[in-house]
Amino acid sequence: MASSSQKQGSSKYVTLISSDGFEFVLLREAACVSKAIKKMLAGSFLETARGDRCHFEEINGIVLEKVAEYLCYNHKNRNREDVPDMDIPPELCLELLMAADYLDT
Amino acid sequence: MISGRGRGGGKIRPPRRGMIGGDASDFETQWDILCSALREIHTKNASTLSFEQIYRASYKIVLKKQGDKLYDRVKEFEEQWFGTTVMPKIRSLITPNLVNITLGGVTGVTANERRMTGEEFLKGLKVSWEDHITTMNMTTDVLMYMDRVYCTDNRKASIFTTSMGLYRDHILRSQLTGSDLITFDILNSVVLDMISMERDGDVINKAIIRSCIYMLEGLYESDEENESEKLYITTFEPAFLNASREFYKKECATLLRDSDASTWLRQTKRRLTEEETRTQTTISMLTSQKIAKVIEAEMISSHLSEFLAMEGSGIKAMIENDRYEDLTLLYQMITRVDSTKEPLKKALAERVVDLGSEINKTITNTDFSNVAGAAEDGEAAESADKSKAPKQQTAAAKQTAAAIRWVDDVLNLKDKFDKMWKKCMNEDLVLQTALTKSFSDFINQFPRCSEYVSLFIDNNLKGGIKGKTETEIDAVLDKATTLLRYIQDKDMFERYYKKHLARRLLHGKSESADVERQMISRMKLEIGNAFTTKLEGMFKDMTMSEDLTSGYRTHIQNLGDLDRKQIDLGINVLTMNYWPMESMGGSSSRRDDGTQIPCTWPNEIQLLQESFKAFYLKERNGRKLTWLGFLGSADMRCSFPKIPGKEGVLSRERRHEINVPTYGMVILLLFNDLEVGETLSFEEIQSRTNIPNADLARMLHTLAVNPKAKVLTKDPATREMPKPGDKFGFNASFTSKAVKIKAPVMLGAVNRVEGEEERKDTEDRNDEHRGNVIDTVIVRIMKARKTLAHTHLFTEVIGQLATRFKPDVGMMKRRVESLIEREYLERVEGADVSTYAYLA
Numbered sequence: 008m009a010s011s012s013q014k015q016g017s018s019k020y021v022t023l024i025s026s027d028g029f030e031f032v033l034l035r036e037a038a039c040v041s042k043a044i045k046k047m048l049a050g051s052f053l054e055t056a057r058g059d060r061c062h063f064e065e066i067n068g069i070v071l072e073k074v075a076e077y078l079c080y081n082h083k084n085r086n087r088e089d090v091p092d093m094d095i096p097p098e099l100c101l102e103l104l105m106a107a108d109y110l111d112t
Numbered sequence: 113m114i115s116g117r118g119r120g121g122g123k124i125r126p127p128r129r130g131m132i133g134g135d136a137s138d139f140e141t142q143w144d145i146l147c148s149a150l151r152e153i154h155t156k157n158a159s160t161l162s163f164e165q166i167y168r169a170s171y172k173i174v175l176k177k178q179g180d181k182l183y184d185r186v187k188e189f190e191e192q193w194f195g196t197t198v199m200p201k202i203r204s205l206i207t208p209n210l211v212n213i214t215l216g217g218v219t220g221v222t223a224n225e226r227r228m229t230g231e232e233f234l235k236g237l238k239v240s241w242e243d244h245i246t247t248m249n250m251t252t253d254v255l256m257y258m259d260r261v262y263c264t265d266n267r268k269a270s271i272f273t274t275s276m277g278l279y280r281d282h283i284l285r286s287q288l289t290g291s292d293l294i295t296f297d298i299l300n301s302v303v304l305d306m307i308s309m310e311r312d313g314d315v316i317n318k319a320i321i322r323s324c325i326y327m328l329e330g331l332y333e334s335d336e337e338n339e340s341e342k343l344y345i346t347t348f349e350p351a352f353l354n355a356s357r358e359f360y361k362k363e364c365a366t367l368l369r370d371s372d373a374s375t376w377l378r379q380t381k382r383r384l385t386e387e388e389t390r391t392q393t394t395i396s397m398l399t400s401q402k403i404a405k406v407i408e409a410e411m412i413s414s415h416l417s418e419f420l421a422m423e424g425s426g427i428k429a430m431i432e433n434d435r436y437e438d439l440t441l442l443y444q445m446i447t448r449v450d451s452t453k454e455p456l457k458k459a460l461a462e463r464v465v466d467l468g469s470e471i472n473k474t475i476t477n478t479d480f481s482n483v484a485g486a487a488e489d490g491e492a493a494e495s496a497d498k499s500k501a502p503k504q505q506t507a508a509a510k511q512t513a514a515a516i517r518w519v520d521d522v523l524n525l526k527d528k529f530d531k532m533w534k535k536c537m538n539e540d541l542v543l544q545t546a547l548t549k550s551f552s553d554f555i556n557q558f559p560r561c562s563e564y565v566s567l568f569i570d571n572n573l574k575g576g577i578k579g580k581t582e583t584e585i586d587a588v589l590d591k592a593t594t595l596l597r598y599i600q601d602k603d604m605f606e607r608y609y610k611k612h613l614a615r616r617l618l619h620g621k622s623e624s625a626d627v628e629r630q631m632i633s634r635m636k637l638e639i640g641n642a643f644t645t646k647l648e649g650m651f652k653d654m655t656m657s658e659d660l661t662s663g664y665r666t667h668i669q670n671l672g673d674l675d676r677k678q679i680d681l682g683i684n685v686l687t688m689n690y691w692p693m694e695s696m697g698g699s700s701s702r703r704d705d706g707t708q709i710p711c712t713w714p715n716e717i718q719l720l721q722e723s724f725k726a727f728y729l730k731e732r733n734g735r736k737l738t739w740l741g742f743l744g745s746a747d748m749r750c751s752f753p754k755i756p757g758k759e760g761v762l763s764r765e766r767r768h769e770i771n772v773p774t775y776g777m778v779i780l781l782l783f784n785d786l787e788v789g790e791t792l793s794f795e796e797i798q799s800r801t802n803i804p805n806a807d808l809a810r811m812l813h814t815l816a817v818n819p820k821a822k823v824l825t826k827d828p829a830t831r832e833m834p835k836p837g838d839k840f841g842f843n844a845s846f847t848s849k850a851v852k853i854k855a856p857v858m859l860g861a862v863n864r865v866e867g868e869e870e871r872k873d874t875e876d877r878n879d880e881h882r883g884n885v886i887d888t889v890i891v892r893i894m895k896a897r898k899t900l901a902h903t904h905l906f907t908e909v910i911g912q913l914a915t916r917f918k919p920d921v922g923m924m925k926r927r928v929e930s931l932i933e934r935e936y937l938e939r940v941e942g943a944d945v946s947t948y949a950y951l952a
Binding site for chain 1: 158159160161162163164165167168171249250253254256257260
């Protein structure tokens with residue numbers, strides 16, 4: 008568990024990488040809303056060893072971007088009420104739904 | 113990073129096939145990935161695995177609706193893993209020794225060895241458990257999607273729970289080769305063995321036991337994971353409690369055989385703390401209450417009475433020697449096992465009654481040892497010869513001292529128990545009630561308690577409080593009140609108190625009117641108004657009398673009648689009802705019908721009486737004054753002529769002021785008119801004064817026999833009690849160093865213990881009074897109820913009289929009979945239970 012302690016000390020941020028190579032860097036706190044990401048980074052798996060980089064080989068950049076946006080949006084508004092709805096393009100709906108299910112967000 | 117994609121005209125794109133994973137999606141491929149990953153996890157190589165990849169594999173399988181297959185495969189994998197990797201390791205740790213211990217066989221293994229092998233085993237088990245937990249945590253993480261989707265949808269226990277169950281079944285419950293034991297048995301026995309080593313004083317590795325207990329707390333009987341079905345609770349705890357019970361049973365038996373109660377208390381206390389710590393450091397807190405119960409049952413409850421009865425260290429000795437520490441412990445212990453504290457209550461009550469009866473007995477014994485005649489001293493002294501008289505006085509004094517001592521002893525005892533109660537019993541109310549009750553019991557067992565308590569108060573008010581500060585006086589009064597509270601026959605007490613108070617007041621013996629009043633108000637608080645009205649009346653009489661005396665004095669001065677032979681009168685006018693005439697000495701001057709025998713007063717006195725009467729009745733019409741000769745005293749100025757032919761004092765004329773009781777004055781005035789050398793016979797005196805024989809004899813004894821104020825001569829000049837036939841003359845050769853002489857009175861002014869006859873008298877009178885009171889109460893009750901069953905009536909009467917005295921059932925029956933005779937009540941004919949009706 009050496010890596011986990013290093014993780015504790017080192018990074019406030021994590022990187023999400025899409026199947027087509029886009030990288031999104033966001034706050035660990037924000038990303039961990041997804042239980043999958045949280046578990047991914049909590050154990051002593053390869054992701055942790057590589058420095059908190061999570062490859063999602065079946066999520067493309069467009070979807071992952073929306074996911075990242077949502078995570079930030081969610082994090083930013085976590086303690087507020089009356090937040091404006093997030094803009095979700097209808098054509099991405101289904102794919103986003105599946106990603107949400109996958110990530111358990 | 114948002115790319116330049118425009119809003120695609122509202123068309124919803126279907127999800128890409130890639131997410132579901134098209135070609136590589138067949139189950140076995142995915143399972144291979146997972147299977148190898150699981151193996152890596154189990155061998156702690158997880159850092160080479162990509163979580164995302166494994167997660168995706170399980171995700172896909174579940175999406176393909178093959179969750180059930182995956183679930184079973186994982187289970188299989190775990191079972192296999194346990195079978196091939198974990199169990200062999202643990203089996204290797206279970207040495208034959210451990211098996212033997214479990215089977216109860218005592219082998220020649222030393223405790224140390226046993227501990228070593230046991231620890232090894234526990235360590236192995238602990239490691240296997242911890243590994244299992246870590247790997248299963250990771251496995252669960254990886255299979256999160258399965259848990260979330262498949263298990264929830266199909267209501268299966270999560271894979272984690274299942275794997276815990278697997279651990280339970282395949283490790284803890286796996287059968288050992290060559291015996292029908294399972295690992296669990298070994299675990300239990302090893303832990304218990306270690307705990308028993310610790311109880312015997314060895315040092316053990318608590319941490320390791322704790323870890324194993326944690327494991328048991330984390331495992332359940334079934335996969336439902338009911339809180340109450342923790343393996344710890346279902347399996348280990350009962351075994352532990354049983355073993356403990358055995359252990360403590362034995363320990364208690366040993367203590368009972370070899371030690372004393374004090375050691376037992378301390379050991380029990382120590383064991384309790386020990387077990388408490390054990391539940392905190394070694395096993396689970398869940399057990400703390402239960403194990404305490406076991407100790408309480410085995411160490412405290414089971415042999416409590418034996419320990420309490422122990423000679424030399426049991427409760428008796430504890431109380432005797434003020435072993436507060438022991439008592440505190442004992443109280444704590446007993447409180448633990450029994451909220452009613454019955455045994456302690458009983459023991460305390462017994463001790464109190466024992467000690468109290470001892471006090472009673474000592475007093476009774478001294479009474480007897482102090483001259484049997486003491487019982488009939490004083491008034492009954494007719495029979496006595498002269499030499500006995502002073503002795504009797506001292507006997508009476510001794511008896512009074514004994515009474516005071518009795519009270520002191522009782523108070524000391526009370527103090528002792530109070531202190532104990534405060535220090536050791538946490539001021540427990542239940543115990544206080546018990547103590548109060550037993551105090552009341554033994555005090556009331558002592559027939560003279562009322563008298564003695566009153567005497568105690570008398571003694572204090574007469575002089576005992578002299579020079580004491582207010583707080584000290586308060587303390588004395590407090591004590592008196594406490595005792596009073598215990599006394600059941602309050603009416604008896606009232607009688608005595610009245611008598612003693614009367615003496616104090618009339619003879620001016622009271623130290624402080626203020627304190628007297630305080631005492632009365634205390635009694636008022638304690639017993640109620642009705643009790644003290646008469647006592648207060650007595651005080652009122654006294655103040656009234658003072659006013660009267662001074663009023664009369666001014667009246668006489670205003671008359672300016674100075675030529676008259678001045679007699680200064682101080683008067684006390686007493687209200688008949690308030691004062692206990694009989695016990696003030698008036699009994700002998702009563703006729704059988706209860707009226708007063710008037711004394712024949714000398715002329716001078718009669719004049720004075722008339723004058724006062726006129727003064728008194730001027731403002732108070734219709735009252736009747738009776739002059740009580742047996743009370744009061746007079747100062748007389750006597751002159752003794754010089755006797756010719758004598759040397760020294762006798763050659764001069766001597767003047768003395770003699771203080772004598774009223775009767776004494778009446779007698780002495782007779783001798784005023786006598787010629788020198790003339791004498792009066794007993795009978796003559798009697799007929800001229802009309803003083804009752806007994807009083808007369810006593811008075812003459814004072815004046816003619818007692819050397820201190822021997823102003824009369826007696827013929828025959830013996831020291832015997834004057835009796836009819838004796839002759840008396842003026843003792844011209846009387847000498848005394850003092851000018852003022854107080855004639856010692858054989859009886860009267862001093863309050864002291866009553867003699868037998870006197871007491872009987874008092875009791876009779878009291879019974880008579882009680883009879884009247886009971887009559888009143890019965891009539892009052894019946895008047896209200898019209899008809900009432902016998903038992904109800906009696907309960908009611910007892911209830912109403914509780915504050916005054918405890919009525920005797922026989923007496924109550926007699927009173928009812930007499931009321932029926934007098935036609936206040938009648939029996940109701942034909943009722944199933946005997947019932948009375950009130951006749952208006």
